Every structure is written in structure tokens, then in C-alpha cells.
Amino acid sequence: MKEDEFLERPLTETEIEVLVDCLIRGPAPEQAINVSVNSRSSEFDIATTALAGNGWCVVPNFLSRIQTQALSTECIDMHDAQLLTPARVGADRAATLLRGDSTLWFQPEALSTRQQAFADRIEALRIALNRDLFLGLVDSESHYAVYRPGAGYARHLDCLRNNDSRVISAVFYLNEEWQDAEGGALRLYLADQSHHDVFPRAGTLLLFLSAQFEHEVLPATRDRMSIACWMMQRAHSEARAQL
Numbered sequence: 057m058k059e060d061e062f063l064e065r066p067l068t069e070t071e072i073e074v075l076v077d078c079l080i081r082g083p084a085p086e087q088a089i090n091v092s093v094n095s096r097s098s099e100f101d102i103a104t105t106a107l108a109g110n111g112w113c114v115v116p117n118f119l120s121r122i123q124t125q126a127l128s129t130e131c132i133d134m135h136d137a138q139l140l141t142p143a144r145v146g147a148d149r150a151a152t153l154l155r156g157d158s159t160l161w162f163q164p165e166a167l168s169t170r171q172q173a174f175a176d177r178i179e180a181l182r183i184a185l186n187r188d189l190f191l192g193l194v195d196s197e198s199h200y201a202v203y204r205p206g207a208g209y210a211r212h213l214d215c216l217r218n219n220d221s222r223v224i225s226a227v228f229y230l231n232e233e234w235q236d237a238e239g240g241a242l243r244l245y246l247a248d249q250s251h252h253d254v255f256p257r258a259g260t261l262l263l264f265l266s267a268q269f270e271h272e273v274l275p276a277t278r279d280r281m282s283i284a285c286w287m288m289q290r291a292h293s294e295a296r297a298q299l
């Protein structure tokens with residue numbers, strides 16, 4: 057294949073895997089040529105450009121339909137088994153007025169196969185964001201969230217008190233055949249005082265800068281499932297402590 061031809065089309069999944077692999081581990085000798093040719097091009101180019109311009113973006117079909125359905129089933133099963141617990145806001149145990157979801161944090165050392173598929177994609181995205189936007193993201197954390205009908209999350213910012221480590225908020229939705237009339241939009245408040253509603257359709261990933269965008273989860277008429285994820289930089293307080 058000619059090098060120009062290679063650059064003019066999006067990368068295949070295999071090429072992306074190779075690229076990510078090389079970024080993490082360094083290229084295997086037989087992969088080195090392709091990777092150097094493609095080091096500025098990835099399937100997340102549209103997302104990183106939009107994020108750089110607007111501070112937020114929507115990535116459709118972040119995982120395959122089968123992978124998304126598998127996560128959705130696992131989330132429902134874990135919810136039915138009462139493994140999710142009512143979320144808290146900071147140290148407040150009676151926060152249900154502000155926030156009505158139940159959550160279960162992913163355990164990085166004990167991910168299910170389906171959670172691993174999500175974590176691998178997030179890792180590829182984290183690497184692309186660092187490469188293209190120099191965000192210095194070192195880690196991520198994720199949890200399942202279920203909002204029962206009528207539950208929401210009042211307008212808020214995702215930054216934790218006394219901790220500036222969260223840089224990117226990423227919300228991945230797990231709801232098949234969601235209808236707008238069922239509500240449940242994530243309302244993102246924009247700098248010009250307008251807002252943008254993102255409906256929680258299966259396969260959609262919403263990304264936004266955690267410190268810049270207040271947002272709110274509107275109540276829905278059916279169960280609403282998602283994976284909420286944050287990509288983090290080293291907290292400045294932590295960095296200072298290590299100096």
C-alpha cells in the first residue's frame with residue numbers, strides 16, 4: 057500500500073489497536089512503519105477537534121451494539137441483585153433531592169469482560185486526548201448508574217471539592233430504543249446561556265470538560281442506565297505534596 061493512500065482513509069480497528077499498543081508498549085519491529093506514518097491520525101480526530109473547539113462533543117457508536125447490550129444487561133442484573141447503592145453528594149448521606157441515581161464503581165483489578173471492553177476504549181480515547189490536546193490525563197474511574205423513573209440529578213459541576221483531578225467527564229448510555237418523549241436528557245449548560253440536551257441512547261458517549269460545564273439529568277419515565285466516567289490528571293494538591 058502507498059503511504060499517501062494509507063493516510064487518506066480512517067484507520068481500521070486493527071490499525072488502531074496496533075497504534076494504541078505501540079503507544080503503550082512501543083512498536084513491534086514489523087509494525088513500526090505503519091505506526092510512524094499514522095501517528096497523527098486516529099478515529100477520535102473528530103471528537104478531539106470538537107472538544108478542543110467547544111469543550112464538549114458527542115461520539116455515536118462508541119462501542120458496538122453487542123458490546124453495549126452486554127453492558128446494559130450486566131447493569132440491569134447488578135441492579136436487580138441490589139449491588140448498586142444510592143449515590144451521595146460529597147459527604148452528604150441524604151442527597152436524594154439533589155441526586156437520585158444508584159451507582160456501582162468499576163473495580164480496575166476485577167473488571168468483567170464487558171467492562172474491560174469499555175475500559176479499553178476509554179483508554180484508547182485517553183491516549184488520543186493526551187496526544188492531540190496535551191491534557192496530561194493519567195487515569196480514569198467509572199461507575200454504572202441507574203436512575204429509576206422520576207429520578208434526576210440537579211444542576212452541578214463534576215469537580216470534587218478540594219480536588220482538581222477530574223478533567224474530562226464521559227457519559228456512556230446503555231438504553232435501547234430511547235424515545236425523546238421519555239425524557240431523561242442530560243442538559244448541558246453552555247457559555248452563551250443556552251443549553252444542549254443529549255438523550256441517553258444506547259451507544260452514545262458524551263464528553264465534556266468537567267470544570268467548565270454545569271449540567272443536569274432530567275427525570276425520565278423509564279429506567280435510565282449509563283456508565284459515568286472521569287478522566288483525571290494528577291491533582292495539583294497531590295503533585296505539590298510530592299515536590
Ligand SMILES: O=C(O)CCC(=O)C(=O)O
Nearest residue numbers: 209214227242273282284
Ligand atoms: O447520566 C448522565 O447523563 C450524567 C450523570 C452525571 O452528571 C454525573 O454522574 O455526574
Ligand SMILES: [Fe+2]
Nearest residue numbers: 212213214271
Ligand atoms: Fe455530573
